Amino acid sequence: MSKKRFMQLVRGLHNLRPEHRGCVATIGNFDGVHRGHQALLGRLRKRAVELGVPSCVVIFEPQPQEFFIPSMAPARLACLRDKQQLLTEEGVSHVLCLAFNQLLQSFSAVEFIDRILVHGLGVKHLEVGDDFRFGYDRDGDFNFLQNAGMSQGFTVEAAQTVKLDGVRISSTQVRNALGAADFAMAKRLLGRQFSIAGRVLRGQKLARQLGAPTANVQLKRRRVPLAGVYLVSVDIDGQSWPGVANIGVRPTVISDGAAHLEVHLLDFVGDLYDRHLTVVFHHKLREEQCFASLEALKIMINADVATARILSCI
Ligand SMILES: Cc1cc2nc3c(=O)[nH]c(=O)nc-3n(C[C@H](O)[C@H](O)[C@H](O)COP(=O)(O)O)c2cc1C
Numbered sequence: 438m439s440k441k442r443f444m445q446l447v448r449g450l451h452n453l454r455p456e457h458r459g460c461v462a463t464i465g466n467f468d469g470v471h472r473g474h475q476a477l478l479g480r481l482r483k484r485a486v487e488l489g490v491p492s493c494v495v496i497f498e499p500q501p502q503e504f505f506i507p508s509m510a511p512a513r514l515a516c517l518r519d520k521q522q523l524l525t526e527e528g529v530s531h532v533l534c535l536a537f538n539q540l541l542q543s544f545s546a547v548e549f550i551d552r553i554l555v556h557g558l559g560v561k562h563l564e565v566g567d568d569f570r571f572g573y574d575r576d577g578d579f580n581f582l583q584n585a586g587m588s589q590g591f592t593v594e595a596a597q598t599v600k601l602d603g604v605r606i607s608s609t610q611v612r613n614a615l616g617a618a619d620f621a622m623a624k625r626l627l628g629r630q631f632s633i634a635g636r637v638l639r640g641q642k643l644a645r646q647l648g649a650p651t652a653n654v655q656l657k658r659r660r661v662p663l664a665g666v667y668l669v670s671v672d673i674d675g676q677s678w679p680g681v682a683n684i685g686v687r688p689t690v691i692s693d694g695a696a697h698l699e700v701h702l703l704d705f706v707g708d709l710y711d712r713h714l715t716v717v718f719h720h721k722l723r724e725e726q727c728f729a730s731l732e733a734l735k736i737m738i739n740a741d742v743a744t745a746r747i748l749s750c751i
Pocket residue numbers: 639640641642643644645647649651653666681682683686687688689690699700701724725726727728734738741
């Protein structure tokens with residue numbers, strides 16, 4: 438059954454309207470919306486129904502680690518658009534996206550509760566994970582929230598940790614699985630296959646000369662948790678095509694130094710510019726390499742395509 442729903446994105450406290458107030462809420466990065474997040478969101482949904490109020494997820498953009506030390510921040514599993522999509526599928530009524538900046542990072546736990554939860558959202562109930570911490574120096578925890586809730590008129594509950602094979606599911610664990618090209622493990626942690634979605638941009642048109650036209654999927658400088666050449670399938674308007682994808686800086690050709698996602702769809706004829714694609718990753722074929730010539734790169738890409746045909750049985 439399709440879970441297609443409507444969700445409203447509210448950017449910044451100043452855009453909150455009276456109808457957003459009096460909700461049940463949760464807070465966090467929700468990068469990738471893995472199975473731990475999904476369990477928490479299930480509880481949130483249930484509470485919203487019981488209390489007859491909307492549900493709200495408070496997220497930050499950039500994510501706090503990206504604000505503090507951008508170069509050390511982990512790769513993103515999901516950009517804001519992906520999170521919006523995934524949280525919509527989880528039945529969230531609205532997402533409050535706060536800019537994580539100097540001001541927000543300076544909020545003490547008391548200020549955070551006061552300004553965001555009480556004055557901003559008029560929260561009735563808060564659902565958090567049992568390890569949740571917040572506020573300047575992460576000095577607010579579950580007990581702190583519960584005490585604040587008792588004096589400010591909201592309830593707080595902690596969701597039990599969701600584990601897989603005895604280990605707490607986390608965005609970090611998903612990134613590690615992807616880094617190791619363990620797509621089966623990533624699927625078990627996410628509850629779905631890992632994919633990257635984006636619009637097709639115009640490339641340098643070199644790929645045609647290499648015998649494998651590619652769709653360049655926009656990454657908007659987002660750091661992704663994969664690098665190398667992969668067997669993929671590509672969803673376009675409900676149809677799925679097998680393909681090979683490269684994520685990397687393309688050392689063989691003159692490039693801008695940024696990571697690109699390029700995908701060649703097997704046996705596809707047509708124009709993909711400006712279309713929105715979802716690239717689903719299945720298997721790592723090899724690392725990206727710097728070849729001595731375009732001819733050598735062409736031979737390797739042909740070999741990648743041949744391997745992909747064998748693996749996807751076409
Ligand atoms: C399956 C596949 C494998 C690739 N492997 C490499 C590689 O190992 N090294 C590299 O420099 N570029 C690699 N590329 C990227 C090509 O250099 C790139 O597709 C080409 O430069 C065309 O770019 P354009 O689409 O901007 O014209 C690969 C591309 C594909 C589709």
